Amino acid sequence: MHLKKWDELPEFMRTNAVREYYDILSKKKVSLVLKRIFDIAASFLMLIILCPVMLVIAVMIKLDSKGPVFFRQERITRYGRVFRIYKFRTMVDRADKLGSLVTVEHDSRITRVGKMLRKIRLDELPQLINVLNGDMTFVGTRPEVKRYVDAYTDEMNATLLLPAGITSQASIKYKDEDELLAGADDIDKVYIEKVLPGKMRYNLESIRKFSFISELATMVQTVLAVF
Numbered sequence: 081m082h083l084k085k086w087d088e089l090p091e092f093m094r095t096n097a098v099r100e101y102y103d104i105l106s107k108k109k110v111s112l113v114l115k116r117i118f119d120i121a122a123s124f125l126m127l128i129i130l131c132p133v134m135l136v137i138a139v140m141i142k143l144d145s146k147g148p149v150f151f152r153q154e155r156i157t158r159y160g161r162v163f164r165i166y167k168f169r170t171m172v173d174r175a176d177k178l179g180s181l182v183t184v185e186h187d188s189r190i191t192r193v194g195k196m197l198r199k200i201r202l203d204e205l206p207q208l209i210n211v212l213n214g215d216m217t218f219v220g221t222r223p224e225v226k227r228y229v230d231a232y233t234d235e236m237n238a239t240l241l242l243p244a245g246i247t248s249q250a251s252i253k254y255k256d257e258d259e260l261l262a263g264a265d266d267i268d269k270v271y272i273e274k275v276l277p278g279k280m281r282y283n284l285e286s287i288r289k290f291s292f293i294s295e296l297a298t299m300v301q302t303v304l305a306v307f
Contacts (some may be wrong), residue, residue, distance in 0.1 A: 081112045081113060081115055081116035081119075081217075081243075082109070082112060082113075083102065083105055083106055083112070083241065084159065086099075086102060089102075089159065090159055090160050092160065092237060093159070093160070093237050093238075093240060093241075095234045095237070096234075097233070097234035097235040097237070097238065098234065098235070098237055098238045098241070100238070101238035101241060101284070101287045101288070102238070102241060104287060104288060104290065105241055105242070105287065105290060108290055108291065110292075111290065111291050111292040114292040115217065115219075115292055115295065116214075116217075118218070118292070119211050119212075119214075119217050119218055120212065122211075122218065123208045123209075123211040123212040123218075124212055126208050127208050127209070127212065130205060130208075133202075133205075134205055134206070137168055137193075137197065137202060137205070138168070140193045141168060141169055141191075141193055141194075144191050144192055144193040144194075145172060145173070145191045145192075145193070146173055147169055147172065147173030147174075148169060148173070149168065149169060150166055150167065150168065150169060150206060151166075151167045151168065151169040151170070151171070152164045152165065152166060152167075153165055153167075153225065154225065154226070155223035155224060155225060155244065156223060156224055156225070156226055156229040156240070156244070157215050157216065157223055157240075157243050157244040158240060158241070158242060158243045158244070159240055159241075160229070160240055162226070163210070163215040163216075163223075165207065165210060165215075165216075165223055166206035166207055166209050166210055167203050167204060167206055167207065168194075168197055168202065168203040168205065168206060169191075169194070169203075170190055170191060170193070170194025170195070170197050170198050170203045171187070171189040171190050171191060171194055172189050172191060187258070200306055200307070201306055204246055207246050211246065214243065215243065215244070216243050216244050216245060216246060217242065217243040217244070217245050217246075218245060218246050218247065218295070218299060219245050219246070219247060219248055219286075219295040219298045219299060220239075220242050220243055220244055220245025220246075220248060221239040221240075221242070221244060221245055221248060221250070221280075221283040222244065222245060222248060222250070222251055222279075223244030223245075224276075227268070228271070228272060228276060231272045231276065232280075235280075235284065236280050236283075236284070238284060238287060239280065239283045239284065239287065241287070242287070247298065247299065247302040248282065248283060248286060248298065249282045249283075249285070249286050249298055249301075250278075250279040250280070250281075250282035250283050250286075251302065252298070252301055252302055252305045253279075253282055254275065254278070254279055255305055255306075257275060261275065286298075
């Protein structure tokens with residue numbers, strides 16, 4: 081994994097606010113290389129080991145509700161590139177057409193099996209495919225839909241210097257995000273104006289302190305937070 085040259089970044093990212101974070105990451109070349117090597121090796125190995133578990137989950141989803149096993153949606157990753165994220169479907173089919181793009185506590189669209197999967201984040205397992213493909217990484221800012229990325233400030237755009245991640249410090253701190261949004265009259269507005277800025281403070285701080293070792297520590301903390 082390497083950074084593009086500054087002049088090769090998308091125009092919307094070539095700002096003074098992003099430059100601060102770009103200069104920090106440009107000095108972390110070894111950690112960036114180790115990060116990608118780990119992503120490839122770990123995701124490949126985990127896909128092999130967890131294949132039986134993922135097969136069982138797929139059968140449970142099909143027996144529980146109508147619709148596909150996987151949920152695929154366009155999200156934004158490194159440099160503002162669009163990709164399709166893989167997740168196990170935890171909501172009724174076409175749930176994104178029936179309400180907000182974020183979920184809240186006791187969301188009626190969540191299926192019985194989906195509730196269990198979300199509780200211990202097993203719905204995220206298919207994202208190992210995204211990691212292997214290079215669209216995502218194990219530790220990084222969670223990928224958002226374009227609507228929310230369009231609301232980023234110049235400084236928030238610095239998170240797009242790295243691939244979107246499965247987990248992060250922000251994910252740990254906001255693991256009960258759905259509870260924060262429960263009862264909001266306008267969920268999207270509350271998410272953009274209150275939740276997103278809070279999460280981004282952690283994401284930007286993680287870039288300032290970026291190292292391969294710190295990312296391994298975040299992965300361990302994620303496991304502890306889940307269980």
